Amino acid sequence: MNNKILALGTYYSNDILYDKQTNILYKDVNINTNSNKNYLVVSLTLFSLPIVRWLTQFLHFENSFINSFILFIVIFLTFILTHSLVKQKFNKLQLEVISLTDYEKKEFLIKEKKNTEIAITIFFISLMLSIICMFIYLLISSIILIFIIFGCSFLVFLTLELSTFERKRIINKLIKEVEIK
Numbered sequence: 633m634n635n636k637i638l639a640l641g642t643y644y645s646n647d648i649l650y651d652k653q654t655n656i657l658y659k660d661v662n663i664n665t666n667s668n669k670n671y672l673v674v675s676l677t678l679f680s681l682p683i684v685r686w687l688t689q690f691l692h693f694e695n696s697f698i699n700s701f702i703l704f705i706v707i708f709l710t711f712i713l714t715h716s717l718v719k720q721k722f723n724k725l726q727l728e729v730i731s732l733t734d735y736e737k738k739e740f741l742i743k744e745k746k747n748t749e750i751a752i753t754i755f756f757i758s759l760m761l762s763i764i765c766m767f768i769y770l771l772i773s774s775i776i777l778i779f780i781i782f783g784c785s786f787l788v789f790l791t792l793e794l795s796t797f798e799r800k801r802i803i804n805k806l807i808k809e810v811e812i813k
Contacts, residue, residue, distance in 0.1 A: 637722065638795055638802060641744035648740065649727065650802055657737075658727040687775040699773045703766060703781070710782055714789035738810045741803055748800045751791060758787040 640648045640657070647660040693699055732740065762784035769777040 637725070637727075638799055640799060640803065641740065641747060643732075643736075643740045646730065648730065648744075649725070650806075652802070657730050657732065659730040661726045661728045662724060684776055684779055691775050693773050696770065699770050702778065703769060706778055706782055707785055710785040711789050714786055714793055718790070718793045734810055738807065741807045741810065745800070745803050745807065748796060748803060751796050752800065754787060755791040755796065758784040758791075762788060 636651055636653045637658075638650045638652060640650050642648065643659075649658045649660065650656075651658060693702070762781050765777045765781045765784065768774075769781065
């Protein structure tokens with residue numbers, strides 16, 4: 633991910649990004665043609681449920697070293713997947729300066745402030761849930777917990793990779809700038 637560009641949110645189906653060096657708002661001019669992504673995710677989830685159920689019945693490890701190793705591999709793969717997805721998204725950016733009126737900018741920033749607060753709340757819930765599920769997995773080694781850990785860890789790493797805490801700070805700074813005008 634480019635360290636000087638920060639994704640702020642979406643405004644009327646335009647991805648809005650912020651350049652930390654120049655303090656300029658940009659929009660991504662790439663047209664997203666993957667409207668079937670949501671259906672793909674739902675389909676893969678529904679098709680994987682019977683497999684997870686089958687694995688839960690037949691795979692059960694009693695060795696704590698094997699359980700710890702599996703847990704480490706899942707967390708490592710989740711981190712690699714998250715990092716590569718975010719990097720891929722940011723490498724495809726085609727930026728164009730966006731000009732918003734003060735009213736539009738304030739409307740966008742207030743909406744994104746709420747979204748950022750929701751994202752941070754989900755981050756802490758996912759973090760706690762992953763830690764709890766890790767301890768439970770080490771005790772009972774159920775495969776379903778691996779998938780829960782993967783999902784929660786993905787949300788945690790995604791929040792960190794997208795610099796959500798810095799995003800909140802910048803949004804608050806931009807709101808103050810708009811209110812001063």
